[in-house]
């Protein structure tokens with residue numbers, strides 16, 4: 001059994017099923033990120049783990065101890081769980097030292113030493129201990145909030161969108177610092193976030209939620225490269241999802257003939273490619289004769305976005321796509337991010353180079369069977 005185990009957790013608010021049978025295991029010392037769109041149930045799940053809400057049914061266990069079994073539950077203050085909220089939620093009228101020491105017994109002789117140890121752990125200058133929260137930057141406040149959560153040596157730390165109030169640069173550096181610190185301390189952590197990049201870089205395990213259900217749970221790599229359905233695929237990054245006809249480990253789709261992994265071929269299927277798998281080469285002048293497998297696309301639009309620009313392309317009915325009967329599928333228009341110096345002018349014809357395998361989405365229904373079999 002995992003260190004933290006959730007079994008068939010359900011929670012309803014009136015007509016809304018906020019959690020609809022959640023099963024999840026979290027290993028000791030690991031970091032799990034829970035991601036999902038707004039209203040998918042992330043906060044409700046965190047509140048039930050923390051003990052600020054009780055499930056209607058289901059079981060929650062931590063370190064072998066049952067914390068909730070249906071509506072009967074151990075109160076929050078006896079769970080040994082630390083929480084870092086979105087805005088840090090520091091006590092504004094208390095000094096930094098008093099904030100960090102809030103959960104430590106006042107008469108404990110080691111209290112001051114522990115507060116200093118935590119300041120060092122979160123890499124803050126001890127000179128800040130006398131200040132009040134409003135005299136610290138946003139990033140420093142979040143580190144204090146983490147120190148306060150870690151002070152009583154919790155069994156589990158819950159991070160509720162703790163970096164979302166920080167600006168982009170500070171967000172990345174604070175996230176890295178917090179992530180390194182938690183892994184060095186071996187603290188079991190659950191992070192709730194809207195931000196897929198944050199989830200993928202922070203966690204060992206990512207759980208994607210939608211409408212009160214966990215759609216998929218796995219390592220960041222597994223979820224990014226092998227999502228189970230289009231929603232998980234698109235939530236974790238840009239994805240090109242197109243129907244394909246399968247044969248012998250190959251897929252024929254509007255972008256050409258793409259190798260697929262060793263998944264069970266169901267034909268037709270929906271396959272996913274990440275934009276970084278698609279290379280572009282100018283098609284003109286043609287350096288070698290076009291073959292049957294070549295696919296060309298014309299740049300229809302470019303959007304300047306600084307370090308990354310977006311190129312929108314439309315597949316031309318070239319050698320291989322010419323064999324697709326009927327109307328050109330709507331998915332023949334797709335967008336790719338590119339560095340500004342690699343952004344061709346609108347109107348340029350490009351040859352597509354697909355790298356690496358396409359991924360068959362096992363839980364997606366192919367929208368067309370009009371593609372011909374591969375010969």
Ligand SMILES: Nc1ncnc2c1ncn2[C@@H]1O[C@H](COP(=O)(O)OP(=O)(O)OP(=O)(O)O)[C@@H](O)[C@H]1O
Nearest residue numbers: 013016017018036037038039040041042043044045
């Ligand atoms: N106290 C409540 N009373 C009624 N409905 C609630 C309550 N708390 C949550 N809900 C509903 O339950 C569903 C899940 O809400 P929850 O806050 O857990 O989602 P979330 O994924 O955390 O969303 P966000 O990312 O916007 O914070 C939503 O439909 C929400 O409106």
